[in-house]
Amino acid sequence: MKNLTGVLVFSAALLLAPGCTRKTGEAPGPTDASAATGEAARTGASKGALGAEEDAGTVNSARAAQEACVDAWLQKQGLDAYGNPEGSMYAGGTPLFDERTGERTDRLDFIFKNKPEARQACQGDASAQ
Template structure:
């Protein structure tokens, strides 16, 4: 009997857990970008529209990162050292939705948007 328990435990450990614990991140990113496009259509603000040029988006992110560092905030606009359930405030574990980081920061810190407006590219 003892040997059977050992074999059963070994079999369970080698096969792994059958329960799915995470989903692939690719669909979440697609949802976040489509949500950003929808919210941009609703509000009409240029800061929420996805930049067709990745360089403009990268420049705005760099500006926001500098602004957050100058104000001693983490990359999400919270005080340094803030801990989040799940590791990030951008992912809602209950719904599976992911928010755009810049939109999240601008909602929490409107001064960051004033300091780092989106540059419109023709």
């Protein structure tokens, strides 16, 4: 009986201990000023040396414009977001992921491969590629 009591106390402690976390609502942060890092310390470069941000923004906006054009074209054609007839069902939820290989395909590449006319319709928006 003495061992049973010890086992019960030990198992109760194991079950209750993970549930007793301290949640104060504060975000974790550095404990002192020496732990705080600036932009240069994180990236190894000063903010002025990070000139690729503007170029990346241009590419992202061109990509977004092309996606918007393709989405509008697909909607006009009565197709779903992947270029197949509306209401198509996919194993795994998306045709962009190959479960056998674990590879993911870019949505626009998938659409352009299966529907080359979508690329032609949105050719003006493809200047970034």
